[in-house]
Structures are given as structure tokens and as C-alpha cells.
Amino acid sequence: MKKLCFATNNAHKVEEVQAILGQNFELLTLSQIGCSEELPETGNTLEANSLQKAQYLYKHYQVDCFADDSGLEVTALGGEPGVFSARYAGEQRSHADNISLLLKNLAGKEDRSAQFRTVITLILGGEVTQFEGIIKGTIIDELKGNEGFGYDPIFVPEGFDLTFAEMSIDEKGKISHRARAVEKLITFLK
Template sequence: MQKKKLVMATANAGKIREIKAQLGEQYDFLSLPDIGCLEDIPEEQDSLQGNALQKAQYVWDHYGYPCFSEDTGLEVAALNGAPGVYTARYAGPQKNPDDNMDLLLKELAQAQDRSAQFRTVICLYLGPDDIHYFEGIAPGKIAPQRLGEKGFGYDPIFVPQGHERSFAQMTLAEKQELSHRGQAVRQLSQFLAQL
């Protein structure tokens, strides 16, 4: 039986590694570089769901592959849900994780409430009339400084609820069990298994 081809609309090596580990061997899993998509796909919507749909639809429209795309936001209570949809480019269009963490830590320096949540929305685009969404939420808090070397993005400053270690101090398996993306990918995997 030939594996189904499925594109994930990202070139982020950290996301690819995490999701590939979860989806397993039932798919011929392709990233954007694998299909020759080297352009920066627009993310112009005002919601995570809107951005996920825009990216997945772009791959379908321009490359003809069934695709899933995700958008993730870090929502900080003391900042009224910011950075939210602007998480990747919080400190500017350069999308630099260190700049983003520096800015967030600076803005929360005097905050009493450091509670936050990561939220991921995945859009699975199998065709214009066959679109599905999956969402995962990981509650937690922002640490006062970076903790750990693993992971990517804001992982060194995000401590999931009920834990003392940041995502960047956890193994990939530990993080996947707790993370927003892990939850959403599990839902995606269960859905795909039924197709």
C-alpha cells in the first residue's frame, strides 16, 4: 500500500521534527522545501484559525497537495492575550526567538500575574469542500528567565501548568505529552487514521 502524501505548511525544522515524530510512518510526510515551496507564505489574518487556513489553502492552490498547516499563539494574561496571532513576529518582522523572549520578559518584569497559555490551531485542507480544524491548549506561566536549551521559540520561558521545568528542559516526548501542538497533532492523527 502506497503511503499518502501529506504536506505540512512549514519550513520550521523544530515543528517538522516534533510533528513527524508524532504522525509516525503512515504518511509520506513533506515539508514546504520538499515540494519546492521556498516563498514566505502570507499570514495576514487576525486569528490563528484564519492564518492556518490561509497557509494550507495556499499550498493546495499553488502546489496541488493536500496539506495541513498550523498557527500557534502565546497568549499572556497580563498583556490581554498578546502576543497572540503576532507570536512569531512579536519583536519585529525578523521573527527572532531571542528578540521575542527578551521583549516579553521585559514587558512582564513588573507583572504579578505571569499566567499564559499556548494555543495551536491546525487546519487540514484536503480540498475546497473538505476542511477540518483541530485545537490544542497548554496552560502555564512565563518564567522570569530562560530555562533549558531544548525546543524552539518561546520554549525556554514557558513552564506548563503543574510543572517546574520549562518546555526547553523537557524531552521531546515529555513536551509532546503536554504541549498545545502535541494535543492538536494527536487529534489530527486520530482523524487521519479514520480516512
Template structure:
């Protein structure tokens, strides 16, 4: 069993990741590790914010760890909300308000294409590695579904007629940006185990 310290206290993300990791990986959150801090995300790129979180925890614990940062990029809004996705409608990170603001911004837009982009930062034996996952899709006209979190009720992945919030985790993982990044990270970790890198 290999333990990975995940620099987050977002239980939704933990559940998604634990659901797709092979059984011999065990994810520990900051709370599980007895770490109660809020790590700022001050940068303009997902990569920098992910590194900030992982590096902060690595410096505290000296344990191999990983973090992620995810943004919803809407083409007609020039990539917004992007790196500001979690706090789009205010610092309180209110999912419902974020969705409402985005739908208002798109009220008079014909182009509703968008993508979720996630970047994982893994610090392993003092080396930094990045893994990216992208899911293309469109923004719905109104929220649909009660599953998931964040922008899931208004994001419809390419290849489906349902929003992420209308899917269970297994269905979502057929499209998920987060799963794509995790798969890349797992492939890297497995290659280390087998001496291929």
C-alpha cells in the first residue's frame, strides 16, 4: 500500500480521486494528517497554484505529496473564470453563486464552449512533476442535476447530453479532466515502481 498525501481538505475531490486510484494507493488529506491550514492560491496559472500547495505541505512534512488546481475556461469570456473559478462570485467559494454569475455573464453569448482544465503537482523525492487533464464541453442554459460540486450542474462534457451533476462518479469519470490527470500521475508512479524511469 502506497500512501499519498493530498494537499486538500476538499472531500469531493478526495472521493473522486480515491475512486479512480488503484487499490494499492491510499490518499490522506491534510485533515487526516492533522494539518489545519488554508493555503493561498495567489498566482495567475493553475500550475503555479498547484505547486504552491504541494510545496507548502512538502516543506512542512517532508513527505511525498501532491496537489491540484482546476479551472473552468469559457471561450466567449476569454478563458474566465479560469484560475479564479472557486472564487468567481466572491471569496466565500459559494458554488451556487458562482454558477449564477457565470450564467448571467453568458446570457447574451452564442458561444458557450468551455473546458475544465486541471493540473496536478506531485513532489516526489524532492522532484516536481506536473500532470494535466482537460475535458471539453459546453455551458448549459440552466443548472441540471444534484450530483457533484462546483460548476458540475452547468457543465455538459463533449459526447454527452447530461451535465456532470446528472452523473454518478463512474459516469463522470468517463469524461473527467481530473481522472485524465490522475491516470497520467498513476502511470508515472507505476513506472517508478517498475524501474522504468
């Protein structure tokens, strides 16, 4: 069985992907390979950050791995907050502050379309492959729901009446940008 490090310490994420991958790969978390440092994310794009994290692991831990980076891209704001989604309102990385700033910047704009996008970088035997997952939707003005995190309470995916924060983790997990990128990764690995 081939070992593959997922650049996360979120056991739930690892369990979810491991279940889909089956017996061909054993997924390892960052802590399982002895990585306790913060992975670098200094790129200006999701692609660059995802690549930077994967290359760091491959170089420092000599392990096949994959890393992801995600962001919310709002059409009327020229793609903002994008790669800066987590720290849109500052380094404190406050979900409430980020949402507040986003809604302030969107005030008076008619186009409320947006998309969540994830980019996964896989390094297998030194070969780099990237996978992208996108879910389009709309930004609403009031927060709805208590599930999820980040911008979930104000994002309604296309074809749904609920925000991501009103959906169960399983419901969101089936349609999310990350799920779509992971599906492409798994298809590639199989």
C-alpha cells in the first residue's frame, strides 16, 4: 500500500478521502509524518499556495503528498477575496470580520454572483499535478445557518435555496468545491 500525505491535521477530512480512495493508498496527516510547522502560503494565487505547501512537504519530508488551497471569488469585486479569503479583513483571520468587510464592499452592487474554488496539488514520485474544483453561487446580505465556517452563512450554491451554513456537513460535502477537486484527484489516483 502506497503512503500519501494529505497536508492537513483534520482527521475528518483524511477519513473522508481515505474512504473514497480505498485500499491502494494509506493517507497520512501532517502530525503523522512529524510536521508541526505552519506550511508556507505566500503565493498570490490558489494554485501557487497549493503548490508551495506540497513542494515544502515533498522537499522536507520526502513524502508523496497533496495540499489544497481554497477561496471565495466574488465577480463584482474582481475575484476578491480569492487567495486572501481567510485574512480578507486582516491577519486575525476572523470569519465575522471577513463577512462584514465583504458585505460592506458589495453594498449597492447588483451582481451578487460568486464561486468557491479549490486547487489541489499532488506530488507523486516528484511529478506535480493540479486539480480544480468550483461551485458557483450567490452572496446574500444576511447570515443564515450555523454549520460550516468562513463565508458559508452568506453563500447560496446554484440550484439550492440554502446557504452552505444551513446544510449538513454531508450535504455540503457532496457538492462543495473541495469535494469536486478531491473527486478529480481520486479519479487520477485510481
